[in-house]
Amino acid sequence: MKVVIDTGNYIAARAAMMAKPKVVAAYPITPQTTIVEGIAKYVENDELDAEYICVESEHSAMSACIGAAATGVRTFTATSSHGLLLMHEMLHWAALARLPIVMCNVNRAIGPGWNIWCDENDSIAQRDTGWLQFYCSSNQEVFDTVIQAYKIVENEKVLLPAMINLGGFILSHTSLPVRIPEQKEVDEFLPPYEPKWRLDVNHPITHGNIIFPDDYYKIRYNMQLAQDNSRKIIKEVAREWREKFGTYHGDLVEEYRCDDAELVILAMGAIGAEAKVAVDKIRKNGLKVGLLRIRAFRPFPEEEIIGMAKKCNKLLVIDRNISVGNEGALAGETRACLKDRVEDANVYGFIAGLGGKDVTYIDIEKMCKMVIDGKAGRVEWYGLG
Amino acid sequence: MAIKDFPIEEYVLPGNAACPGCPSTMGLRTVLKALGKKTILTIPACCTAVIQSWYPYTSFNVPTLNIAFEAAASAASGIAAALKKLGEEDINVVVWAGDGGTYDIGLQALSGAIERQTNFLYICYNNQIYSNTGIQRSGATPYAAWTTTTVKGKKEFRKDIGEIIIAHHVPYAATACVSYPEDLYNKVKKTMGIRGPKYIEILAPCPPGWRFSMDKTVEMGKLAVETGAWILYEYENGKLSFNGISKSIAEGKYKPKPVEDWLKLQGRFSHLFKPEKDIVRINAIKDHIRDTWEHYKKLASL
Numbered sequence: 001m002k003v004v005i006d007t008g009n010y011i012a013a014r015a016a017m018m019a020k021p022k023v024v025a026a027y028p029i030t031p032q033t034t035i036v037e038g039i040a041k042y043v044e045n046d047e048l049d050a051e052y053i054c055v056e057s058e059h060s061a062m063s064a065c066i067g068a069a070a071t072g073v074r075t076f077t078a079t080s081s082h083g084l085l086l087m088h089e090m091l092h093w094a095a096l097a098r099l100p101i102v103m104c105n106v107n108r109a110i111g112p113g114w115n116i117w118c119d120e121n122d123s124i125a126q127r128d129t130g131w132l133q134f135y136c137s138s139n140q141e142v143f144d145t146v147i148q149a150y151k152i153v154e155n156e157k158v159l160l161p162a163m164i165n166l167g168g169f170i171l172s173h174t175s176l177p178v179r180i181p182e183q184k185e186v187d188e189f190l191p192p193y194e195p196k197w198r199l200d201v202n203h204p205i206t207h208g209n210i211i212f213p214d215d216y217y218k219i220r221y222n223m224q225l226a227q228d229n230s231r232k233i234i235k236e237v238a239r240e241w242r243e244k245f246g247t248y249h250g251d252l253v254e255e256y257r258c259d260d261a262e263l264v265i266l267a268m269g270a271i272g273a274e275a276k277v278a279v280d281k282i283r284k285n286g287l288k289v290g291l292l293r294i295r296a297f298r299p300f301p302e303e304e305i306i307g308m309a310k311k312c313n314k315l316l317v318i319d320r321n322i323s324v325g326n327e328g329a330l331a332g333e334t335r336a337c338l339k340d341r342v343e344d345a346n347v348y349g350f351i352a353g354l355g356g357k358d359v360t361y362i363d364i365e366k367m368c369k370m371v372i373d374g375k376a377g378r379v380e381w382y383g384l385g
Numbered sequence: 386m387a388i389k390d391f392p393i394e395e396y397v398l399p400g401n402a403a404c405p406g407c408p409s410t411m412g413l414r415t416v417l418k419a420l421g422k423k424t425i426l427t428i429p430a431c432c433t434a435v436i437q438s439w440y441p442y443t444s445f446n447v448p449t450l451n452i453a454f455e456a457a458a459s460a461a462s463g464i465a466a467a468l469k470k471l472g473e474e475d476i477n478v479v480v481w482a483g484d485g486g487t488y489d490i491g492l493q494a495l496s497g498a499i500e501r502q503t504n505f506l507y508i509c510y511n512n513q514i515y516s517n518t519g520i521q522r523s524g525a526t527p528y529a530a531w532t533t534t535t536v537k538g539k540k541e542f543r544k545d546i547g548e549i550i551i552a553h554h555v556p557y558a559a560t561a562c563v564s565y566p567e568d569l570y571n572k573v574k575k576t577m578g579i580r581g582p583k584y585i586e587i588l589a590p591c592p593p594g595w596r597f598s599m600d601k602t603v604e605m606g607k608l609a610v611e612t613g614a615w616i617l618y619e620y621e622n623g624k625l626s627f628n629g630i631s632k633s634i635a636e637g638k639y640k641p642k643p644v645e646d647w648l649k650l651q652g653r654f655s656h657l658f659k660p661e662k663d664i665v666r667i668n669a670i671k672d673h674i675r676d677t678w679e680h681y682k683k684l685a686s687l
């Protein structure tokens with residue numbers, strides 16, 4: 001075990017390297033680029049024994065990962081924003097093909113106008129692709145989640161791809177200390193990938209040919225079961241990691257000072273880290289506020305949110321994304337899962353930080369105050385100015 | 386090799402859903418006989434994606450990955466990379482794509498895969514249309530041909546993809562035609578000894594798409610070559626050379642048949658002959674064939 005101080009992107013690259021993928025296919029895009037540069041260096045220096053395919057687009061990056069994963073090897077890629085959007089078709093393909101690909105996505109706004117700062121609309125736009133989605137709030141969490149993700153998705157009860165999101169610049173380009181285990185320990189935690197099926201000349205199968213409605217319907221159902229199964233496995237893997245390596249960030253969610261809370265903040269990604277500071281500050285003033293940080297957006301932590309709403313019926317949901325024409329994705333899904341299950345739940349949606357607009361703990365304190373003072377509506381666009 | 390000496394093993398099995406007289410199954414059958422069992426196929430959206438039969442059945446007896454329309458070459462890059470890591474580089478990584486998936490939507494991925502020197506064989510079966518979606522024009526559709534999106538005949542000449550591929554300095558590129566299985570077989574065999582990206586394009590006369598009777602596929606391909614409308618060549622080690630009848634045409638030993646002999650048999654060109662002969666467009670086709678030949682002869686003399 002050693003402590004390394006590095007940016008979220010280099011930490012992501014290091015985690016990917018230690019997970020030992022055999023094929024990496026990726027394309028540069030700000031603010032993700034240093035992840036693939038990091039990987040390229042590991043491969044060139046023989047620190048990672050992988051084929052690094054310098055594809056000509058993100059669509060091809062995901063297609064190449066699909067081809068490689070279908071041939072039975074562990075794969076990795078990373079992207080952001082427009083790159084993720086270009087992949088969209090192949091994200092569905094990877095999930096329907098049940099290939100356990102792991103990808104980092106550095107959350108970044110979508111143009112026009114060109115904006116390279118943090119915004120979660122890129123990944124939220126992929127929420128129905130069947131991928132597991134994790135949102136990280138520290139570089140340590142990025143490291144741990146990348147390696148954990150392989151163990152989760154390669155479990156035969158899951159076999160779906162996973163996307164690990166980290167905020168553009170806020171984590172991707174900020175250096176923080178991270179505890180890095182020995183390779184040997186990671187190898188013990190994450191054994192080599194044993195594919196359930198592969199393109200094999202001795203057992204020829206055709207993958208992805210025409211499928212009629214009855215069978216297609218079952219395939220979709222099985223994907224849903226896999227997402228449901230992953231809940232338990234995410235928890236088990238997080239626990240195992242904590243026992244082995246000592247770091248822990250929660251499982252599907254992380255609860256922070258919620259026990260006696262009268263108002264609970266729901267947030268994802270780096271805003272989750274900022275919210276912890278806000279909680280501490282507000283509590284100093286005697287107000288009982290807690291945080292339910294959403295780590296997994298898919299599978300959606302329904303049970304955890306319902307459980308929390310039963311204890312504390314005031315939920316302040318912060319979304320760094322907007323489903324234009326409705327509201328923030330987390331707020332909308334929170335409302336949907338509470339409807340008819342927790343009668344008296346009050347959900348206050350806050351849209352904040354789009355296009356990289358700062359969301360500091362002071363802003364979060366102000367949001368809390370608005371709710372406590374009864375000044376918050378159903379959906380607030382915080383800081384429009 | 387003569388047809389009678391082809392391996393007896395079949396990899397395109399009965400039960401597939403191709404139209405009678407389909408050039409795709411005809412060509413693929415020969416190609417897989419040449420490649421043998423140690424082959425992984427990648428197939429993008431195209432007719433061949435829908436004729437394999439339906440889940441959970443397949444009529445293809447080699448492992449096959451279906452992939453999105455524009456993604457065949459990049460998926461094959463991933464397969465080739467994985468096989469390298471698994472120490473299984475003796476397996477042939479093969480893309481089998483239509484002209485739409487090659488000339489148009491898949492061109493970027495193909496160009497990238499070739500530029501990266503992917504060790505694979507990319508085969509385009511060129512039926513000169515999008516047949517899967519019901520006969521629309523592609524970049525490979527010839528001038529004046531009817532399709533459902535060029536109802537009065539295509540206004541543009543087809544793209545010369547061969548030259549685009551050659552411009553990538555591939556170790557091997559060739560054209561073929563389903564009507565000459567021995568030639569196709571030999572070309573595929575030849576690629577197996579070459580590392581890096583190999584490209585073969587097979588002219589694939591499609592009865593419903595070209596509007597001719599389904600028992601005439603072979604004849605239609607032969608006529609395309611005999612009239613000079615389709616040129617058989619190989620490009621190897623930086624040299625281009627003609628084969629078969631195209632070689633005889635180039636050497637002046639075979640006088641090409643009039644192109645009308647080929648056009649007239651296809652419903653897609655019927656508007657060039659009825660109600661009266663469209664001399665202007667027929668001459669434009671002839672000029673294009675002549676210019677293409679001149680150009681290729683120059684390439685062959687380099």
Ligand SMILES: Cc1ncc(C[n+]2csc(CCOP(=O)(O)OP(=O)(O)O)c2C)c(N)n1
Pocket residue numbers: 430431432433453454455482483484485486487512514515516517518523
């Ligand atoms: C992204 C995308 N756009 C459009 C389609 C619809 N589509 C499927 S196959 C096809 C045409 C295929 O043409 P070609 O590659 O020439 O093969 P053929 O059908 O002639 O065998 C089209 C347009 C698709 N599957 N994916």
Ligand code: SF4
Pocket residue numbers: 402403404405406407408409410432436512516517591592593594
């Ligand atoms: S439309 Fe043409 S290419 Fe497609 S299956 Fe029928 S004959 Fe074959």
